[in-house]
Amino acid sequence: MGKYEALNEKSAVLYVRSRPELQEIFRSGETVLAREIGDGNINMIYEVYSQAEPERSLLIKQALPTIRLTGWPLTLDRMRIEARYYAVAGQYVPRLLPKIYVYDPDMALIVMENLNRHLIMRKGLIQRRRYPRFAEDMGHFLAQVLYHTSDLHLDGEAKKALVKEFINPELCKITENLVFTEPYIEHENNHWNERITPQVRALRADQALKHQVRALKEDFFSKAQALIHGDLHTGSVMLNESDTRIIDPEFAFFGPAGFDIGAVIGNLLLSYASHEGHTPDVEARQDYQAYLLDMVVDMWENFAWEFANLWAAEADETMPPSYRRAYLRKLLQDTAGFAGAKMMRRIIGLAHVIDLESIEDEEGKARAMSLGLRIGQRLVLERESIADARDLVYIAATSRPLYPFRYMA
Amino acid sequence: MGKYEALNEKSAVLYVRSRPELQEIFRSGETVLAREIGDGNINMIYEVYSQAEPERSLLIKQALPTIRLTGWPLTLDRMRIEARYYAVAGQYVPRLLPKIYVYDPDMALIVMENLNRHLIMRKGLIQRRRYPRFAEDMGHFLAQVLYHTSDLHLDGEAKKALVKEFINPELCKITENLVFTEPYIEHENNHWNERITPQVRALRADQALKHQVRALKEDFFSKAQALIHGDLHTGSVMLNESDTRIIDPEFAFFGPAGFDIGAVIGNLLLSYASHEGHTPDVEARQDYQAYLLDMVVDMWENFAWEFANLWAAEADETMPPSYRRAYLRKLLQDTAGFAGAKMMRRIIGLAHVIDLESIEDEEGKARAMSLGLRIGQRLVLERESIADARDLVYIAATSRPLYPFRYMA
Numbered sequence: 001m002g003k004y005e006a007l008n009e010k011s012a013v014l015y016v017r018s019r020p021e022l023q024e025i026f027r028s029g030e031t032v033l034a035r036e037i038g039d040g041n042i043n044m045i046y047e048v049y050s051q052a053e054p055e056r057s058l059l060i061k062q063a064l065p066t067i068r069l070t071g072w073p074l075t076l077d078r079m080r081i082e083a084r085y086y087a088v089a090g091q092y093v094p095r096l097l098p099k100i101y102v103y104d105p106d107m108a109l110i111v112m113e114n115l116n117r118h119l120i121m122r123k124g125l126i127q128r129r130r131y132p133r134f135a136e137d138m139g140h141f142l143a144q145v146l147y148h149t150s151d152l153h154l155d156g157e158a159k160k161a162l163v164k165e166f167i168n169p170e171l172c173k174i175t176e177n178l179v180f181t182e183p184y185i186e187h188e189n190n191h192w193n194e195r196i197t198p199q200v201r202a203l204r205a206d207q208a209l210k211h212q213v214r215a216l217k218e219d220f221f222s223k224a225q226a227l228i229h230g231d232l233h234t235g236s237v238m239l240n241e242s243d244t245r246i247i248d249p250e251f252a253f254f255g256p257a258g259f260d261i262g263a264v265i266g267n268l269l270l271s272y273a274s275h276e277g278h279t280p281d282v283e284a285r286q287d288y289q290a291y292l293l294d295m296v297v298d299m300w301e302n303f304a305w306e307f308a309n310l311w312a313a314e315a316d317e318t319m320p321p322s323y324r325r326a327y328l329r330k331l332l333q334d335t336a337g338f339a340g341a342k343m344m345r346r347i348i349g350l351a352h353v354i355d356l357e358s359i360e361d362e363e364g365k366a367r368a369m370s371l372g373l374r375i376g377q378r379l380v381l382e383r384e385s386i387a388d389a390r391d392l393v394y395i396a397a398t399s400r401p402l403y404p405f406r407y408m409a
Numbered sequence: 410m411g412k413y414e415a416l417n418e419k420s421a422v423l424y425v426r427s428r429p430e431l432q433e434i435f436r437s438g439e440t441v442l443a444r445e446i447g448d449g450n451i452n453m454i455y456e457v458y459s460q461a462e463p464e465r466s467l468l469i470k471q472a473l474p475t476i477r478l479t480g481w482p483l484t485l486d487r488m489r490i491e492a493r494y495y496a497v498a499g500q501y502v503p504r505l506l507p508k509i510y511v512y513d514p515d516m517a518l519i520v521m522e523n524l525n526r527h528l529i530m531r532k533g534l535i536q537r538r539r540y541p542r543f544a545e546d547m548g549h550f551l552a553q554v555l556y557h558t559s560d561l562h563l564d565g566e567a568k569k570a571l572v573k574e575f576i577n578p579e580l581c582k583i584t585e586n587l588v589f590t591e592p593y594i595e596h597e598n599n600h601w602n603e604r605i606t607p608q609v610r611a612l613r614a615d616q617a618l619k620h621q622v623r624a625l626k627e628d629f630f631s632k633a634q635a636l637i638h639g640d641l642h643t644g645s646v647m648l649n650e651s652d653t654r655i656i657d658p659e660f661a662f663f664g665p666a667g668f669d670i671g672a673v674i675g676n677l678l679l680s681y682a683s684h685e686g687h688t689p690d691v692e693a694r695q696d697y698q699a700y701l702l703d704m705v706v707d708m709w710e711n712f713a714w715e716f717a718n719l720w721a722a723e724a725d726e727t728m729p730p731s732y733r734r735a736y737l738r739k740l741l742q743d744t745a746g747f748a749g750a751k752m753m754r755r756i757i758g759l760a761h762v763i764d765l766e767s768i769e770d771e772e773g774k775a776r777a778m779s780l781g782l783r784i785g786q787r788l789v790l791e792r793e794s795i796a797d798a799r800d801l802v803y804i805a806a807t808s809r810p811l812y813p814f815r816y817m818a
Contacts, residue, residue: 157578161576170566185727210727214728214732222559222634330636390676
């Protein structure tokens with residue numbers, strides 16, 4: 001190969017046929033087909049499958065030199081980052097990642113396992129599905145990856161070598177703009193449901209909120225605590241009742257650990273808010289919302305228990321037990337802050353979530369968005385009061401939609 | 410050239426003669442001599458001078474593949490870091506750095522201005538000299554370099570490119586060990602004046618102190634706030650009454666800004682403590698000690714005023730004024746913590762300071778060391794109570810030596 005070329009459905013098949021690593025998957029005589037199935041905004045995804053047995057298949061994920069949705073240029077280096085994240089995280093949690101067959105730097109692509117028995121988590125949550133493995137699997141994933149890539153475990157020299165490999169300025173820039181900057185200023189990228197405009201105006205005028213969001217942004221810029229996935233929302237989780245996989249780590253870099261945990265929790269709470277509009281039956285709604293809050297608490301507790309145990313197993317004379325407790329409490333507070341910031345930007349920024357956008361009843365949609373915005377705001381403002389995961393979900397449980405605005409203009 | 414070769418006094422002259430950049434300094438026919446004058450622990454320093462007019466001279470600083478004092482291996486890459494720091498900081502504060510004539514990566518050396526009208530600050534402070542330019546010059550230096558290399562000024566992409574260039578694992582490791590780890594455990598590198606052993610034992614048993622030192626270490630590891638010099642003690646400042654220069658930035662990397670400011674302040678307070686032993690005349694002692702505390706306050710206030718003004722001049726809608734105040738207060742608290750950690754390690758760790766070691770009276774020396782250790786401990790423990798620079802120096806002003814130990818075993 002040696003040079004980059006964007007694939008199409010024909011050349012994708014030829015590419016797969018040319019790679020020695022993939023000869024075992026397809027027989028030499030059989031017909032192999034490809035179709036582009038990407039529903040993301042950024043990359044091309046080809047499913048390559050046997051015509052005779054379509055279940056026998058794999059995926060090619062190829063980066064284009066521009067973002068698919070907008071046409072803006074974006075570095076092909078993101079596929080190197082994705083491959084390296086799978087390699088580093090794969091040392092600790094191989095069963096929670098897709099199998100990677102090929103990373104081809106020249107073509108900026110990865111050939112990987114086709115997770116065709118798994119559903120994107122965000123879609124399952126809209127259908128009020130339950131995932132009995134999720135809290136444990138995600139807690140385990142976060143504890144293993146975040147602990148083993150932090151200074152608590154790595155030697156300073158090893159960590160700094162990894163920090164250097166994962167310098168990822170262009171993708172970090174997207175997050176900086178979309179999560180921490182644009183939602184709080186007038187910007188052409190922003191849009192929101194016009195029914196909640198009074199609440200958006202009030203949010204923009206909240207100086208205490210802006211102060212706290214700026215502090216979170218500073219941590220996102222400069223707190224190189226651990227290797228984070230960087231985009232760990234419920235669209236980056238594919239799962240079913242018995243298996244969980246984390247995908248799409250192209251935003252990975254060394255950043256604040258709470259950013260990843262907060263992404264998961266913020267998106268579970270966006271689902272929580274969405275059922276305010278999706279699910280008119282009060283009992284069914286409250287039942288599923290309680291399930292989601294329990295999931296948040298379970299996931300954090302699984303995470304924190306495993307993280308603390310990994311830490312305690314490595315002797316360090318300079319580490320008093322009080323420091324471990326303080327570290328985990330601060331991490332939970334960071335988590336709450338990032339969760340809140342991620343909720344707000346999904347309601348008033350550029351990229352929204354189908355959990356909320358797919359609500360059919362317009363009044364219900366406005367109520368759900370208002371509730372999500374309110375929870376996000378409170379998580380950011382009240383994060384320093386949070387001492388355990390129950391405090392965090394209590395903020396969600398005690399928030400109500402401000403819409404319809406009885407007391408606001 | 411093309412390959413590395415350790416210089417000697419003869420080849421240093423030949424080297425200077427061979428560099429086109431240096432032809433203007435020495436005439437073609439004249440006799441040029443060199444002598445090794447390094448009194449540091451790590452590198453070789455050659456002074457190269459005209460025999461006829463010895464003032465017409467320059468310095469060669471060459472890294473050896475091992476540390477001069479101990480023989481331990483150490484990366485030659487440190488001379489690249491030093492040259493890059495001079496280049497980056499030189500954009501903002503050229504008059505506070507030595508002139509650099511040559512950086513030769515193959516030879517791991519820098520040819521630079523010979524500051525032969527300047528004295529190492531640490532030596533001047535022992536003599537109770539006064540430096541009317543210092544508080545303003547150092548405040549200006551810190552404000553310019555720390556502000557312009559932080560995320561407050563730099564675009565995320567530009568900052569991350571610099572972070573990558575300044576990844577400096579081997580030299581960071583030295584600091585991690587000597588400042589944050591060894592002083593708080595049993596380690597063969599540690600040594601101290603036996604008279605203060607009871608106080609050292611009490612310090613080692615102070616769990617609240619260990620907790621706070623661990624938090625500072627975490628920031629040193631992972632808070633990539635700005636480009637820091639990394640070793641900014643009073644031995645890295647050469648000055649006279651009218652001119653100030655910062656030297657020896659080979660420890661530079663992106664770390665917590667308070668580490669640099671704290672290094673300056675911690676070393677001024679080590680001098681403060683040393684006069685407890687050096688200066689038996691009470692009035693002369695108190696007079697100079699008050700001068701040093703004023704210098705700390707002046708330097709911080711110059712720094713903070715200029716830093717805040719640079720910041721305010723760059724419009725940013727997402728930045729409420731309350732955030733600026735909180736940022737600077739947190740920076741002062743970090744500064745106090747790092748100042749304290751640096752004081753303690755210079756009394757009970759591997760590398761001590763001549764301010765204290767040169768005290769002739771043995772009782773006075775023990776009192777001065779006891780006072781330095783006490784101030785360091787309190788700065789770390791009480792740092793969150795500090796709201797302005799006067800709070801910081803008040804901790805020094807209200808500390809007394811614990812030695813002789815009336816109430817301790």
